[in-house]
Amino acid sequence: MAKTTKAKRAAKRGAAAAKPPAKRSAAKLAPRARLPKVAPGELVTLLDFLRYAVSRFAEAGVVFAHGTTDPIAEAAFLIGEALHLHPDQFEMFASARVTAPEGAKILDLIERRVATRLPAAYLINKIYMRGVPFYVDERVIVPRSFIGELLDSHFDGGETSLIGDPAEVERVLDLCTGSGCLAILAARAFPFAAIDAVDLSKDALAVAARNVADHQLGDRITLHNGDLFAPLGDARYDLIITNPPYVDAEGMANLPAECRAEPAMAFDGGDDGLDIVRRILAEAKDHLTETGGLLCEIGRGRGLIDAEFPDLPLLWLDSEDSEGEVFWIAAADL
Numbered sequence: 561m562a563k564t565t566k567a568k569r570a571a572k573r574g575a576a577a578a579k580p581p582a583k584r585s586a587a588k589l590a591p592r593a594r595l596p597k598v599a600p601g602e603l604v605t606l607l608d609f610l611r612y613a614v615s616r617f618a619e620a621g622v623v624f625a626h627g628t629t630d631p632i633a634e635a636a637f638l639i640g641e642a643l644h645l646h647p648d649q650f651e652m653f654a655s656a657r658v659t660a661p662e663g664a665k666i667l668d669l670i671e672r673r674v675a676t677r678l679p680a681a682y683l684i685n686k687i688y689m690r691g692v693p694f695y696v697d698e699r700v701i702v703p704r705s706f707i708g709e710l711l712d713s714h715f716d717g718g719e720t721s722l723i724g725d726p727a728e729v730e731r732v733l734d735l736c737t738g739s740g741c742l743a744i745l746a747a748r749a750f751p752f753a754a755i756d757a758v759d760l761s762k763d764a765l766a767v768a769a770r771n772v773a774d775h776q777l778g779d780r781i782t783l784h785n786g787d788l789f790a791p792l793g794d795a796r797y798d799l800i801i802t803n804p805p806y807v808d809a810e811g812m813a814n815l816p817a818e819c820r821a822e823p824a825m826a827f828d829g830g831d832d833g834l835d836i837v838r839r840i841l842a843e844a845k846d847h848l849t850e851t852g853g854l855l856c857e858i859g860r861g862r863g864l865i866d867a868e869f870p871d872l873p874l875l876w877l878d879s880e881d882s883e884g885e886v887f888w889i890a891a892a893d894l
């Protein structure tokens with residue numbers, strides 16, 4: 561069952577998403593966007609529905625850019641959610657039959673995904689990141705940062721860890737928090753840390769507030785509205801994590817439909833994509849403790865950054881699905 565294992569892994573990392581400029585309901589879909597009718601009994605098991613969804617997604621050319629990276633993972637995520645199953649449970653139930661109402665619900669989701677091009681996460685208002693569920697809607701980008709994985713792999717106090725004991729991390733800053741996903745994962749990774757999380761978008765912070773409440777972290781995570789470090793005064797942190805907007809002008813002009821459904825300000829990093837990254841690099845030192853460090857995702861801009869800051873000893877980190885899209889730098893080296 562390699563495929564469903566892959567689906568499970570990818571769905572665990574996150575999931576699909578997209579939001580249109582204005583909401584479109586299934587009732588308003590153009591007839592040509594409708595999927596062919598499935599006769600009763602043609603699709604029986606979860607795996608049958610998975611196969612059907614994958615075929616429809618491939619036929620429609622939908623894009624997978626929101627945590628799930630392929631049609632199998634996307635389909636497993638949607639089907640699992642329709643049936644109230646955690647992504648981890650898909651494989652266990654792959655050969656189980658679905659009831660007629662469940663089947664209708666799954667087919668409706670598949671049709672809406674194809675017709676609206678909305679990311680799956682917006683259709684069901686949920687995404688998993690590192691197996692942790694987050695509420696999302698069209699006010700925030702769908703979480704898919706590589707930093708979630710890196711917190712587990714490089715900040716656990718183990719052999720390859722970039723920090724000592726995670727229990728000794730006292731203050732963390734999540735810049736550009738969006739849905740609050742990284743702040744919440746950081747709260748789990750650093751059990752005694754107080755966390756500040758900043759976003760310029762009030763809409764995004766409303767979603768973050770909901771997630772912080774859902775995860776009962778209101779006593780540890782403080783949300784701030786403002787421009788990067790501006791709302792923080794002279795506070796200093798042991799760790800700054802950030803997944804800022806970093807799409808360049810060409811990328812913005814060519815965003816797939818699924819990404820155009822997300823807030824543009826979550827992507828737009830200026831002409832070469834690095835406007836905000838440069839500001840973070842310039843200002844981070846003033847907000848780090850002496851032994852602190854900055855973990856920053858920048859997408860594919862490594863060449864530009866290396867060329868512009870040849871003297872900065874940036875440590876480029878890889879994750880399961882990325883190479884050199886996130887750097888770490890100690891405060892002492894900034």
Ligand SMILES: C[S@@+](CC[C@H](N)C(=O)[O-])C[C@H]1O[C@@H](n2cnc3c(N)ncnc32)[C@H](O)[C@@H]1O
Pocket residue numbers: 700701702703704705735736737738739740741742758759760761764786787788803804805806825826827836
């Ligand atoms: C790529 S999203 C990351 C969201 C979240 N951290 C994640 O990984 O899913 C970037 C976020 O930065 C916010 N943002 C854009 N410009 C900003 C600024 N100047 N100061 C603070 N936040 C900003 C956007 O509203 C968006 O929520």
